[in-house]
Amino acid sequence: MGLDVHARSVAAVSIDGVPGELLQARLSPDHDHIRSWIRQLPSPVAVTYEAGPTGFGLARILNADGIRCVVAAPSKLQRPAGDRVKTDAKDAVHPARLLRLDEVTGVVVPSVEQEAARDLVRAREDCRGDLMRARHRLSKLLLRHGIVYNGGQA
Structure with a gap:
């Protein structure tokens, strides 16, 4: 799954492994709220989000819970040419797809x-x-x- 993390909201997108179905949600930035939403998803779950000003607290909590969390280096995320429309949902789908392909370059937490x-x-x-x-x-x-x-x- 991919997250677009902001100070006041989190856009979450989960890609179901077999059918490739997208499940989208708008979450609060509260770590417990994010964890409870992730726990509702079928296992195993891997999470990614871009490194940014919100810090690494979410990654630490998810990793401590046994949920694989990769904090992506924003400069290393490959963006398709001509993709200039930015929305929170699109910003969450893109890293989720890259994580599914194991194409995310993570930063050290x-x-x-x-x-x-x-x-x-x-x-x-x-x-x-x-x-x-x-x-x-x-x-x-x-x-x-x-x-x-x-x-x-x-």
């Missing part, structure tokens, strides 16, 4: 500690960038008013 460290590093880099932009804005404002600081480090 980091541990909770690794993801927290990455978040901390990203937050620090953002703060440093904000500080540098503020310093440059202030120095250019002062320069436009003829104030130049020459006493060492700014």
Whole structure:
């Protein structure tokens, strides 16, 4: 099955193995809601969704439940030429079909500690960038008013 995961909703598409029948649903982003919907499907179930800003919590929960979950690298998903219409349902069907063909390139799901460290590093880099932009804005404002600081480090 394929998921198109967003902060407020999840589009889910399941492909039945034998007849190839599509089963679509609009789910809440609550992990328990997603798990309960997946449990209703005939076994075995494999799930895929694109890596994104929602993180890897869903993949960790599904893998811990014994449900194979592959987090797909968005840059590695092959898109058909000329396929420019984007809907949540189409974005869920495409990775589901690729997973069925075993054509999904997965990313490594980091541990909770690794993801927290990455978040901390990203937050620090953002703060440093904000500080540098503020310093440059202030120095250019002062320069436009003829104030130049020459006493060492700014």
